[in-house]
Amino acid sequence: MGTVETLAAAGIGAGDEVVVPSYATADAAEAVRRAGAVPVFADIDPDSLCLDPASVAAALTLRTAAVMLVHLFGRRADLAGLRAVAARRGLIVVEYEPLAPHDENARRRQANAAYLNARLKGVVTPATGPGIEHSYRAYVVRIPGNGRPDRDAFARALRARGVCCRIPVQTPVHRLPAYRRGLWLAETERAAEQCLALPVDAALTPRELHRIVAVCNALGGLVPEAA
Incomplete structure (x- = not known):
């Protein structure tokens, strides 16, 4: 199932916001738009260059429905930290593109x-x-x-x-x-x-x-x- 389909299956669409990183390609934000939702940008952790859970928490609003993380350059995002932030509000966490197994x-x-x-x-x-x-x-x-x-x-x-x-x-x-x-x-x-x-x-x-x-x-x- 693709990212857009994952968001749609979770009931996310018009009127919803999805938090995404700005330090990345526009692909994740575009997937949110194709689902009918609005991308909201949060800051990154300076070491991982992936979404910072604290910045994500600060970006949440009453319209936030999900957090979409991007594993950047092969470095894994803080999935546990982002899930903890999302869990406090009952939000879903979507990986834009899961990391492939090491070969x-x-x-x-x-x-x-x-x-x-x-x-x-x-x-x-x-x-x-x-x-x-x-x-x-x-x-x-x-x-x-x-x-x-x-x-x-x-x-x-x-x-x-x-x-x-x-x-x-x-x-x-x-x-x-x-x-x-x-x-x-x-x-x-x-x-x-x-x-x-x-x-x-x-x-x-x-x-x-x-x-x-x-x-x-x-x-x-x-x-x-x-x-």
Whole structure:
């Protein structure tokens, strides 16, 4: 059963609100709209980059009928925390796209991510620790500093040195014309300014991994914009 069908089966439609993340693609918000409901945006946890239960709790209204979470970049959202928030109001929790079981490619990405985590300097690597599940569909780091120009300059410098990288979320959904809201989601805005996805593909060779580390570390963190 698809997401729209899941919402419809739960009786969610016109007049209802569904809390979704803004730091993601617009797919979850669009699914809510196709069900006839209204997407309401909540902020993210800075470590997981997934919905923050406290922000979800603050976004609830009398019209809220569900919470839709997105497991982002292979990192699992706080399902237990979100269910606890939803249970207090009798809401349903919908996973936009359940995480697939780990396969050989996921294990290789995890090994590549562990290599990068141990060696990268000058960037903030993904949070790790007991109980944290991450299949690294994308390896997303933060370029700390004064915002978007620093991250973008760093990305251009990487590409100029032959390292592919991409901005994982160009524009938070609540700032897209079709969904624009007068919100300030602090962690979402910060992630949109700082985050950068580096290569972590299962097919990367040891030499390619070493080059990613060498190029990133040689930049020494932030790269200033040219005057």
